[in-house]
Amino acid sequence: MNILIVLIVVSLVVALGFLGAFIWAVKAGQFDDASTPSYRMLWDDTPTQKSDKKTNNVKSINNK
Amino acid sequence: MMNHTVIKEKIVSCQHCGEPCDEQIIESNESYFCCEGCKLVFELIQENDLSNFYCVADKPGVSRRKGQQNSFNFLNDEAFANSLLDFKNESVSKVRFYIPAIHCSACIWLLEKLYKLNDGIQSSRVDFNKKTVNISFDHHKVSLLELVKLLDSLAYTPDIQLDKKDHKTNPYRRIWLQLGIAGFVFGNSMLFSLPEYFGMDIFNGSGIESLFPYLNAVLALPVLLYSAQDYYKSSWGAIRQKQINMDVPISIGIIALFTYSYYIIFFQSGLGYLDSLAGLLFFLLLGKLYQQKTFDHLRFDRDVKSFFPLSVTRIAQNKEEQVLLNSVLPSDVLRIRNEEIIPADSLLLSDEALIDYSFVTGESMPESKQKEELIYAGGRLKGASVLIQVKKRPSQSYLSQLWDDESLQHHSKAKVQNTADRISKYFTAIVLVIAVVAGIYWMMAGTADQALKAFTSVLIIACPCALAMATPVTLGTAMRVLGKHGFFVKNTHSIEQMSAIDTVVFDKTGTLTYPDKAEVTFEGTLPDHKILAAISSVLNQSKHPLSRIIYNWLPFYPQQNITDFKETAGQGISASVNGKVVKIGKQSFVEPDKEVASSENNSSVVFVSVDGQTVGSFSVRHVFRKGMGDLLSNLNQNFELHLLSGDNPSEKDYLKKWIAPDNMYFQQLPGQKRDFIQKLQEENHKVLMAGDGLNDSGALMKSDFGLAVTESTSQFSPACDAIMLGNQFTSLPLFMKFSKRSYYMVLAGFVLSFSYNVVGLSFAVQAMLSPVIAAVLMPVSSVSVVMLGTLGVKYLSKKSGLHHAKDLKL
Structure with a gap:
């Protein structure tokens, strides 16, 4: 049954590790701004140009 | 020429900012611009391979037409420039600017690509909610002045303030930490308590289960000492002022929970209620965080200094120089240009000047001043530039006095306790009485142990967690709904104030009319x-x-x-x-x-x-604003309407339809407006004041609910309880009705949490409160109050027709 004591200790240590990570994240400012990253993630690194689409349309019309 | 007229008929919108080119059209490479400034920004963006800016959002630029020429030469003053920096070492400087023009995702995109525009800039990070950008730059390659000029050239002009409040640490960090610790302890101690709750005998009497209460006892310490700190402080503050607020019964409950649990754990080998303690704080802090999330980019407490110029042009030895405003001394000669603000009471040296005092007096037509006349600070010059001689230092002048007036200090706003705090006085008294009575009863009818248990259980179970959450959660949700419709309320307390309004006072120019x-x-x-x-x-x-x-x-x-x-x-x-x-x-x-x-x-x-x-x-x-007639006749049914205008009474006849002529006052000075509000309040009216300018600031501050009407949230607005976009003005009756209904929803939350208290107390007075009952009842009551608050307000918003968020360009 001693194994249970070890397990409890291990589980607490793991949980404390996560708590520590959380405290570090808050202090590092990761919780300061929750809304801007939601915009940032939507950008492609090299977004396709809107104007390309337009010129494509023009081309296809010209082809017809 | 022909071509241009054809284009004009179609109303071309500017390639950069999307505004209609109604004044002029500038053509360049098949792109059309409304002004030279937009074209320059467009070209700058193209040259630096940043044209994706126009893909992130449709025509996202900031119009440069209204922008005036700014001089930032005062940034050459090294001491001042350094005071703006957040951080500086050998190679890197960091600075944070507030940029009101940030309004869409493309703004974020462009501002975070600044490093492509200038070598010296290392990185930039935008905080969209606060409308700030953090820039790291190499001060050997680029000066602060060049940086500001670069931003200005893109029409993202930073709003530079002299007295920077320390904004380095985010106020939310503390509450996040408190919440995280409470959540951690809540989860773990609940886990350690489960075997006991379910009477599990999985450990075969090995004695391991007797370890759990001690683990809980250790885990609870950070919750008691750190997470709950603010409640002790707040209740101690209230008690010292001989008042009782909501935090007093909460603190009593927390301390009773903790001491009684320790007593049980260490003297009676029981489990105690420490998991409930952690759960209680977790929910309380969650409600608090929800309430604190407000509109960070709005400034409800702006003061006059934020729209005074930072620097002025001083004439010394026939040369013009830019100096900081606070270094201006009496008898200095200043040059004031068109649209600039007179920074100090001064003598006019030029022959003639036209000065617009609409901020101060509300009179919409400029006053004409002659040579040698005294000009008061706060006016805005119209027309050709003039020379003035300063008579009083800027800080001593009339406008600052108007604002430093004791009755205008923001503490002066009579602190009205919110409903929850008012209830808590009786609540605390009743709970204490019940606890003592139950204790005495068991002392006589049972054992001392039972008496102690009954006494503490009453204090524990009565801890008004759900009661304390009803207001922030319900009104916090209401705030978000209103915010989506261009009506930004300062805090939840203001919504409560708004629901009690019976009298509405309007300013005319800029509020009822378009500015x-x-x-x-x-x-x-x-x-x-x-x-x-x-x-x-x-x-x-x-x-x-x-x-x-x-x-x-x-x-x-x-x-x-x-x-x-x-x-x-x-x-x-x-x-x-x-x-x-x-x-x-x-x-x-x-x-x-x-x-x-x-x-x-x-x-x-x-x-x-x-x-x-x-x-x-x-x-x-x-x-007059479109729909003003409907607005006024709608409000007229439920509220007493008044009009206070700094302007002349030429429109009295027109407004007679809606506002009783006796309730209309014209040519009112700021002080008179304030006194009028005070008079109404002395007659026991709850007054909403709607205004726009600095001249209304005293009245806005004095009123029970000050509402600033503005065309864009980046514009100056005086200190107030709420900021409303002008185009949403006609929805005011809807907003008021909605806030009133939301307030009833808070009362419903109170009733619900009271009923939980009655159930819990019935166990407690019988000395039958087991840790399981506490562990179930507390989270259930909190969660159900939260559900009632959020879902109830969502339902109300649907009923009021406020569920569709408007597309607002802030």
């Missing part, structure tokens, strides 16, 4: 084109705003030959055109012989005479 649109009507028969052409040509010579408005209203005529042009300040203009003498101005100026019918100083009426014959008069009036 920048004017309507011209001509009384009399409109003369023929020949005479109109003459009038137009004379008006074109004058810089007076009324002349400009009328000139723009008249059809376009070729400029006629003018002789003997004369402008009499504050009176009118005269000139002869093709042999005819044209006089334009006040009635007393145009018709000096005639008795002026009314003594009212009706400056918005302009008379015209040709060769001594009065032709008629133009009246210029501000255009």
Whole structure:
């Protein structure tokens, strides 16, 4: 049954590790701004140009 | 030329900012721009391979048309520049700017690509909610001044403030930490308590289960000492002022929970209630965090200094230099340019100046000042630049006094306790009585142990967690709903205030009317084109705003030959055109012989005479907001309406339809407005004041609910309880009804949490409260109050037609 004591200790240590990570994240400012990253993630690194689409349309019309 | 007219008919919108090119169209490489500034920014973006800016959002640029030329030369002052920096070492400087123009995702995109525009910039990070950008740059390669000029050239002009409050640590960090620790302890101690709750005998009497209460005892310490700190502080503060707020019964409950649990764990080998303690704080802090998330980019407590200029142009030894405002001394000579604000009480050295005091007095027409006259601070110069000599240091002048006035300090707003705090006084007393009675009963009828258990259980279970959450959660949700519709409330307490309003007071100019649109009507028969052409040509010579408005209203005529042009300040203009003498101005100026019918100083009426014959008069009036009539008649059903205007009473007759003539007051000074609100309050009215300018600031502050109406949230707005976008003005009755209903929802939450208290107390007084009951009852009551608050308000918003978020360009 001693194994249970070890397990409890291990589980607490793991949980404390996560708590520590959380405290570090808050202090590092990761919780300061929750809304801007939601915009940032939507950008492609090299977004396709809107104007390309337009010129494509023009081309296809010209082809017809 | 042909081409251009065709384009103009289609109303081209600017490639950069998307605004209609109604004044001019500038063409460049098949792109059209509304102004030279937009074209420059467009080209700058193209050159630096940043054209994806225009893909992130549709025509996202900030218009440069309204932008005035800013001089940032004061940043050359090294001490001042350094005071703006957040951080500086050998190679890197960091600075944070507040940029009101940030409004869409493309702004974030461009501002985070600044490093492509200048080598010296290492990185930049935007905080969209706060509308700030953090920039790291190499100060050897680029100076702060160059940085600011770069931002300005993109039309993202930073709003630089002198007295920077320390914004380095985010106020939310503390509550996040408290919440995280409480959540951690809540989860773990609940896990350690489960075997006991379910009577599990999985450990076969090995004695491990007796370890759990001690683990809980250790885990609970950070919750007691750190997470719950603010509740002790707040209740101690209240008790010292001989008051009782919501945090007092909460603190009593927390301490009772903790001490009784420790007593059980260490002296009776029981489990205690420590998991409930952690759960309680977790939910309480969650509610608090929800309430604190407000509109970070809005400034509800702006003071006058934020719209004073930072630097002024001083003339010293015949040279102009930019100096910081607070280094200006009496007898300094300053040059003030068009649209600049007079920073200090001064003497006018130039011959003549037109000064717009609409911030201060509300009078929409500028005053004319002559040489050697005293000019008060706070006015805005219209027209050609002038020289002034400072009489008083900027901090001592009239406008600062208006704001430093004791009755205007923000502490002066009578602190009205919110409903929860008012209830808590009785609540605490009743709970203490029940606890003592139960304790005495068990002392006589049972054992001392039972008496102690009954006494503490009452304190524990009565801890008003759910009660404390009803207000922040319900009204916090209501705040978000209102925010989506362009109505930004300062905090949840303000919504409570708003629901009690019975009297509504309006300012006129800028609130009921559009701030920048004017309507011209001509009384009399409109003369023929020949005479109109003459009038137009004379008006074109004058810089007076009324002349400009009328000139723009008249059809376009070729400029006629003018002789003997004369402008009499504050009176009118005269000139002869093709042999005819044209006089334009006040009635007393145009018709000096005639008795002026009314003594009212009706400056918005302009008379015209040709060769001594009065032709008629133009009246210029501000255009009332669309839907104002509906708004007023709607409000009239439920509220008493008043009007306080700094302007002349020319529109009294028009407004009579909705507002009783006795309730309309014109030519009111800021102090009079404030006193009027106070008078209404002394008659036990709850007053909402809606205004826009600095001249309303005293009244806004004094009122029970101050509402600032603005055209864009980046504009200056005085200190207030809520900021509303002008285009949402007609929805005001809807907002007020919604806030009232939300308040009823709070009361429903109170009833619900009381009923949980009654159930819990019935166990507690019987000395039967087991840790399981506490562990179930507390989270259930909290969660159900949260559900009632959020879902209830969502339902209300649907019912009020507020569920569709409007597309607002802030």
